[in-house]
Amino acid sequence: MASISARRLSKELMEIKNDGCPVGINLIKADDFSTWWFTIEVMGESLYQNEQFTLQFRFDPQYPISSPAVQFIVTEGKQAPVHPHVYSNGHICASILGNEWSPVLSVIAVCVTLQSMLASCKEKQRPIDNDRYVKHAPENPKKTRFHYDGECQCYRIIPIQDLTIRFL
Amino acid sequence: MGNSSSSSSRSHDETVDFGFLTPQGVYTGPRDWNQTVVTQLICARRLAPFYRPLEDYDDSWTDDQILAARKELPDAEGQEPRLEQPPLASSVSSKASHSKRPNTLKEPSKPEAAVYRGAAECPICFLYYPPNINHSRCCDQAICTECFVQIKRSEPTTTHLVSDPAACPYCVQENFGVVYTPPPWRAGIGSEGSPSSRSDSPKHSSQSDNPPTHKRRQKSFSADSPEVVTTDQIRPDWEAKLAAVRAAVTRRANRRIIMRQVGDRLIPVGVTSGRVHALSPEEAATVADNGNGGTWRSRRRRDGGGAGGAGGLEQYLGQDLEELMMMEAMRLSLIEHEAQQKREAEEKQKAEEQVKNVDTASEPIASDSGSGPVGASTSSASIESPSTPSTSHQKNDSLRVKKGSIFSRSRSPSPVPPVSKQSSVPPFSTLGAALTSTNSTASAILRSSYSNSDSNSASIPIPENYSETSQAPLLPKDEATNPAASSILSLPSSSSSTTPSITIAPVATSPIPQTTSPDSLPTLITMASVSPISPLTDADASELYESLPSSPEENTSEPLIPRAGKVKMENTGTNDKVRDGNRAGEFSTADPEHVEEA
Numbered sequence: 001m002a003s004i005s006a007r008r009l010s011k012e013l014m015e016i017k018n019d020g021c022p023v024g025i026n027l028i029k030a031d032d033f034s035t036w037w038f039t040i041e042v043m044g045e046s047l048y049q050n051e052q053f054t055l056q057f058r059f060d061p062q063y064p065i066s067s068p069a070v071q072f073i074v075t076e077g078k079q080a081p082v083h084p085h086v087y088s089n090g091h092i093c094a095s096i097l098g099n100e101w102s103p104v105l106s107v108i109a110v111c112v113t114l115q116s117m118l119a120s121c122k123e124k125q126r127p128i129d130n131d132r133y134v135k136h137a138p139e140n141p142k143k144t145r146f147h148y149d150g151e152c153q154c155y156r157i158i159p160i161q162d163l164t165i166r167f168l
Numbered sequence: 169m170g171n172s173s174s175s176s177s178r179s180h181d182e183t184v185d186f187g188f189l190t191p192q193g194v195y196t197g198p199r200d201w202n203q204t205v206v207t208q209l210i211c212a213r214r215l216a217p218f219y220r221p222l223e224d225y226d227d228s229w230t231d232d233q234i235l236a237a238r239k240e241l242p243d244a245e246g247q248e249p250r251l252e253q254p255p256l257a258s259s260v261s262s263k264a265s266h267s268k269r270p271n272t273l274k275e276p277s278k279p280e281a282a283v284y285r286g287a288a289e290c291p292i293c294f295l296y297y298p299p300n301i302n303h304s305r306c307c308d309q310a311i312c313t314e315c316f317v318q319i320k321r322s323e324p325t326t327t328h329l330v331s332d333p334a335a336c337p338y339c340v341q342e343n344f345g346v347v348y349t350p351p352p353w354r355a356g357i358g359s360e361g362s363p364s365s366r367s368d369s370p371k372h373s374s375q376s377d378n379p380p381t382h383k384r385r386q387k388s389f390s391a392d393s394p395e396v397v398t399t400d401q402i403r404p405d406w407e408a409k410l411a412a413v414r415a416a417v418t419r420r421a422n423r424r425i426i427m428r429q430v431g432d433r434l435i436p437v438g439v440t441s442g443r444v445h446a447l448s449p450e451e452a453a454t455v456a457d458n459g460n461g462g463t464w465r466s467r468r469r470r471d472g473g474g475a476g477g478a479g480g481l482e483q484y485l486g487q488d489l490e491e492l493m494m495m496e497a498m499r500l501s502l503i504e505h506e507a508q509q510k511r512e513a514e515e516k517q518k519a520e521e522q523v524k525n526v527d528t529a530s531e532p533i534a535s536d537s538g539s540g541p542v543g544a545s546t547s548s549a550s551i552e553s554p555s556t557p558s559t560s561h562q563k564n565d566s567l568r569v570k571k572g573s574i575f576s577r578s579r580s581p582s583p584v585p586p587v588s589k590q591s592s593v594p595p596f597s598t599l600g601a602a603l604t605s606t607n608s609t610a611s612a613i614l615r616s617s618y619s620n621s622d623s624n625s626a627s628i629p630i631p632e633n634y635s636e637t638s639q640a641p642l643l644p645k646d647e648a649t650n651p652a653a654s655s656i657l658s659l660p661s662s663s664s665s666t667t668p669s670i671t672i673a674p675v676a677t678s679p680i681p682q683t684t685s686p687d688s689l690p691t692l693i694t695m696a697s698v699s700p701i702s703p704l705t706d707a708d709a710s711e712l713y714e715s716l717p718s719s720p721e722e723n724t725s726e727p728l729i730p731r732a733g734k735v736k737m738e739n740t741g742t743n744d745k746v747r748d749g750n751r752a753g754e755f756s757t758a759d760p761e762h763v764e765e766a
Contacts, residue, residue, distance in 0.1 A: 004195050004293055011294040062197055064292060065318045099322065102337040103292040103315065145327065 005063040006033040012106050025111045034059055037073070038111055042119045054078045055114065056090075057107055058140070067101035069142045070094075070110060082124040085117065089134045091141040093127065098146055183356035184210050185300070186280045187217025194221060194293055194314040201317045201402040211357050213350035215397050216302045216313045221295035222287055231281035237296075279355065290315055292337065302346035305389040305396045307339040316346055319399050321406050324413040326420075331410045334399040343391035345398035430508075435501050439494060 016027055021038070029037035036057040042048045054073040060066055072080035072090035080090040087093070096105060096113055127133065138144055182189065189207045191199065209215040222237040229237070287296040290312035301310045322332045334344040389396045400406060426438040 007194075008292075008294050062195075062318075065195070065197075065315075099332075100340070102335075102340070103319075104337045 003061045004065075005059050005061045008064055009033045009059060009107075012108070016108065021108065022112055022115075024115055025108070028054070036107065038107075040111060040115055040118075042115060044119070046119045047121050047124050048081055048118050051081065053081050053118075055111065057110070064103040064105070067097055067142065068107065068110070069140050070097050070114070071141050081118055081121075082126060083118060083121050084123070084125055084127055087127055087130050087133055087137065089137055091133070091137060091144065093146045095146075097141070184213070184217040184358065185351060185353075185355050186283045187219040187298070189357075190218060191314055191317070192218050192220045194295065194312075195318055197318075199317075201320070202404055205402050205404065206313075206317060209397055209402070210313075213354075213358070214348055214395070215316070215346070216297070216300060216348050216350075218313050219283070219297050221290075221293070221297055221312065221314070222284060223295065225284065225287040225289070225296040227286070231278045234281040234284045235278065283351075300349065300351045302348045302397075303385075304336050304338055305345040305347050305391065305393070306336050306341040307388065308385055309336075309338040311337070311346060316397075316399075317402060319344055320403055321399065324410045326413060326417050329410075329414055329417060331406055343398055343400075345389070345391050345396040345401075347389055347393075347395045348397070430505055435505060437498055437501060 010033070013030055021027055024041045024043045026039045027036065028039055029035070036059075038055045038057070039052050040055050041052045056071055056073050058069040060069075071092060072078070072086060074080050074088070074090040080086050080088060085093045092114065094114065094117065096102075096110065133144075187210075189210055190203070206215065210217045220238045222234065224237055225234070283298040283300075284296070286299040288299050288301045288310050289296050290301065290310060292311060292315040295312065295314075297312045301312055302316055303310055319334050319337065321334050322328070322330075324331045333342050335342050336344045391398055423439050425436045427434040428437045429435070
């Protein structure tokens with residue numbers, strides 16, 4: 001019996017192939033049930049006009065109970081959008097990728113959410129702590145415990161490893 | 169597949185309404201919920217049974233198609249759902265069901281297939297289940313039992329000391345719970361008692377109220393409604409887990425690193441606490457390089473508060489790993505300086521031997537700082553080695569010191585400058601205890617370390633709690649050629665005044681165990697009971713531990729001293745006289761004081 005992750009992703013994939021992706025979102029790689037790539041661009045008026053970004057999803061076997069690891073690709077000439085919630089290494093500080101993930105969400109739902117996050121951006125800038133975070137960031141953004149501050153948009157990021165050391 | 173004929177073979181007590189009591193393989197992760205509770209809830213029809221899901225579903229399917237679409241279990245555990253009793257099957261055969269599919273009425277219907285009529289898709293796993301599926305208490309969304317048992321509170325971590333209640337995956341309302349409406353008929357477990365069960369079958373129900381579609385309810389249930397099954401109910405241990413993590417953090421915050429001073433360096437040789445804890449190599453190095461004890465001390469002094477009572481939960485934590493890590497850190501640390509120490513020891517040995525020759529009494533040893541009795545050490549714990557005397561001296565000193573402030577003691581070498589060995593001993597004993605408890609190889613390490621320690625006359629900072637326990641250790645030790653070992657052994661011997669032979673691993677008797685929380689080290693505890701120190705109850709020990717960090721005054725050290733066993737040990741340890749040979753014998757027969765006198 002295939003794992004829940006593979007089973008569900010196969011259904012999501014089937015829906016994507018049957019119904020297509022929302023406007024501005026395209027599935028460009030889904031060779032297996034561990035890593036998918038999408039291109040994402042913001043339609044209409046926005047600070048990101050004519051920019052296209054590549055979004056990577058990585059799934060573990062407990063998906064959808066556990067959230068996918070989502071980040072922008074920053075290799076092969078690709079860039080992460082300059083956005084207050086997007087670090088230059090492609091990591092994204094978005095609560096739905098962390099503590100507000102719900103198994104009811106889907107890959108496409110995440111894409112749409114991130115697309116709207118870009119669309120609503122008022123000012124192109126990196127997170128305040130970008131340099132510090134990028135220097136110490138874990139490879140997998142799921143290993144970072146982002147601090148979601150609703151209003152001030154100030155995201156303090158605390159790599160879990162650092163914390164662990166501190167507590168030893 | 170389960171038609172009436174086959175059904176009889178399977179005992180009906182394995183299924184509830186053609187569903188199962190255990191997961192059907194949708195998820196492969198650990199089953200960390202309380203299966204007993206889940207089983208009870210299913211039997212009570214408060215939670216949908218684990219139906220074998222359909223990969224897909226269409227109302228036009230025949231029974232055979234439905235049964236063919238059912239997921240097969242990955243392992244032998246899964247069996248076909250069977251009819252609980254032939255009568256049921258027969259009744260079923262009287263077609264009736266499938267309101268949606270008139271044509272199916274013509275076929276003999278199979279109850280285990282009929283239950284899937286009007287199947288509902290679980291929005292999380294995307295699989296189809298019989299329409300009697302759980303619904304979220306808050307927003308009335310369907311969720312299968314397979315998915316429901318996967319949803320749980322956020323796991324507390326040492327960096328996130330809260331356990332947030334699981335939120336509804338659909339509406340994000342806190343305290344997720346489901347409500348289950350069972351079908352009007354019963355089959356399997358719990359069907360015997362109910363009058364209607366026999367006659368009832370899935371088809372009947374479908375007949376009576378047509379498609380078993382779920383009527384959306386208007387109101388939501390509160391989390392504490394009797395109908396609701398919450399995620400906490402099937403994981404009743406969440407509070408214990410949270411408490412365990414909190415206790416672990418508190419314990420870590422209260423830890424003190426046991427340092428040994430070698431020259432101008434401080435070398436971590438162990439960690440105090442109920443629980444032995446590992447130093448990361450980095451950290452160990454940092455600490456070692458840092459001559460100023462105050463810094464690391466304060467850095468670690470994070471008070472988690474109220475650690476009391478948490479001890480019993482430590483079992484939840486990966487203590488073994490921590491202990492192993494600590495052992496490794498200590499081992500590396502010891503090896504690092506071993507060569508140097510040996511060199512020093514050899515040099516000193518000459519001098520020491522000379523002294524010994526001159527004076528049989530303890531004096532010689534004392535005069536030689538650890539180096540002395542390198543070769544002399546005795547193999548058996550009971551036997552004292554020349555080196556022991558020195559250690560004993562040191563202990564006395566340490567005792568005195570300890571009452572005052574551990575810190576002072578730790579920073580500065582033992583009060584008695586001449587006896588360098590002494591200081592080293594206490595830490596070793598603790599270390600030894602920890603090692604033995606954690607690892608069988610520990611003894612070997614200890615010996616080496618001990619020898620080293622003896623050779624080095626370093627001052628060992630002792631944790632507050634340490635003072636109490638540490639004093640005793642300095643007895644003669646084994647031959648092992650390590651003078652240091654002797655010191656460790658000594659402790660046991662002294663403590664074991666009641667026990668004739670100290671052959672027991674020296675480590676075990678070491679003081680540390682006692683300080684450790686009761687649950688932490690079984691072996692150690694036992695030892696403690698045997699030893700004079702036994703007066704200390706586990707509870708006492710734990711208390712000591714707790715109080716250690718913040719309040720030195722509270723240390724039980726004082727009370728301990730009065731206690732015969734402990735005091736004696738310390739005293740004996742201090743005595744150089746005892747050092748030789750038959751210490752074990754003496755101790756066993758006579759009390760410490762005696763020994764001293766002797």
